[in-house]
Amino acid sequence: MQDAQRSVYGIIGYPLAHSLSPLMHNVAFKELGVDAVYQLFPLKEEELDGFFEKLRERSNPIFGLNVTTPYKERAVRYLDNVSPLVERIMAVNTIVITRERRLIGYNTDAPGFLSHLVELQFNTRGKKIAMLGAGGAARAILGVLCMISERPVSIKIYNRSTGRLNELLKDLATRMDTSIVEPVMSIDDLEIPEADLLLNTTSVGLRKDDPCLIDEALIHPSLLVYDLIYNPAETDLLKMAKRRGARTANGLGMLYYQGVLGLQHWANVQLDERVKNVMRRALEEGLRL
Numbered sequence: 001m002q003d004a005q006r007s008v009y010g011i012i013g014y015p016l017a018h019s020l021s022p023l024m025h026n027v028a029f030k031e032l033g034v035d036a037v038y039q040l041f042p043l044k045e046e047e048l049d050g051f052f053e054k055l056r057e058r059s060n061p062i063f064g065l066n067v068t069t070p071y072k073e074r075a076v077r078y079l080d081n082v083s084p085l086v087e088r089i090m091a092v093n094t095i096v097i098t099r100e101r102r103l104i105g106y107n108t109d110a111p112g113f114l115s116h117l118v119e120l121q122f123n124t125r126g127k128k129i130a131m132l133g134a135g136g137a138a139r140a141i142l143g144v145l146c147m148i149s150e151r152p153v154s155i156k157i158y159n160r161s162t163g164r165l166n167e168l169l170k171d172l173a174t175r176m177d178t179s180i181v182e183p184v185m186s187i188d189d190l191e192i193p194e195a196d197l198l199l200n201t202t203s204v205g206l207r208k209d210d211p212c213l214i215d216e217a218l219i220h221p222s223l224l225v226y227d228l229i230y231n232p233a234e235t236d237l238l239k240m241a242k243r244r245g246a247r248t249a250n251g252l253g254m255l256y257y258q259g260v261l262g263l264q265h266w267a268n269v270q271l272d273e274r275v276k277n278v279m280r281r282a283l284e285e286g287l288r289l
């Protein structure tokens with residue numbers, strides 16, 4: 001983290017109104033005693049080239065970025081260097097900008113998701129996973145689930161746009177073993193009654209009037225239903241899962257872990273428990289507001 005002038009960190013994406021990341025990172029900077037601020041950079045597609053060009057300027061105070069919907073895949077092309085994980089999944093959510101204005105990309109969504117599963121005491125080894133969605137978040141999660149040693153036995157995946165799902169699988173298959181993944185043409189083919197984990201990586205549920213994609217009768221008590229959405233804290237899918245006696249989790253834990261890992265990349269230090277607790281509390285309180 002830089003000290004000569006007030007450093008700026010932030011998140012790029014569109015739209016950004018729902019982001020809780022500023023809360024989490026600004027309290028962490030305060031706790032660390034660092035003169036830095038985390039801001040929102042809502043960027044339209046046509047502004048992306050110019051924004052990344054400006055990041056190269058020596059006078060630019062931005063030293064770290066998060067990347068969110070819809071730019072996690074597209075941002076990779078602007079970077080000078082990427083971590084081995086990004087090289088394989090080709091989705092970036094954390095960028096470090098060095099003093100020399102070099103851009104280094106990481107993916108902390110994937111390990112953030114895995115850390116949250118550990119916290120939930122859900123071991124993926126040998127498990128059957130039913131997954132919805134094929135966007136940027138799905139790319140990171142699907143990729144890492146194919147790469148870890150605690151390999152699930154199967155991942156059935158459905159996406160509204162079949163073409164996007166097929167493209168994703170074709171692309172991941174060039175860099176990893178995706179033999180456990182089976183794309184399905186209908187939600188009914190996800191075989192939820194046999195699954196251990198139902199994972200929603202779509203944005204369906206973000207809005208109050210969104211439909212619930214899953215038939216309530218399919219949810220069973222030995223299922224963990226994980227919705228990446230954290231705002232609202234309880235989507236209709238999670239409400240329904242609770243009614244059916246299933247375990248539930250929203251994406252706040254994943255957001256927290258990816259944020260901790262991201263800040264560790266920017267600051268180049270391991271955060272202590274005190275700072276981590278402050279970050280988590282800020283997220284939980286932010287969600288209650």
Ligand code: NDP
Pocket residue numbers: 068069070072109132133134135136137138159160161164201202203204206228229230250251252254255256258
């Ligand atoms: P993308 O825009 O890349 O992907 C959106 C996905 O949602 C696609 O699979 C899309 O399907 C699907 N979708 C959107 N609308 C509908 C609909 N009406 N019916 C069916 N499917 C639909 O977004 P991301 O992958 O980046 O993010 C997805 C969600 O995950 C968001 O809600 C985001 O907030 C959350 N997220 C949470 C994180 C956390 O830390 N907790 C981290 C990252 C994301 P199609 O391809 O057909 O358009």
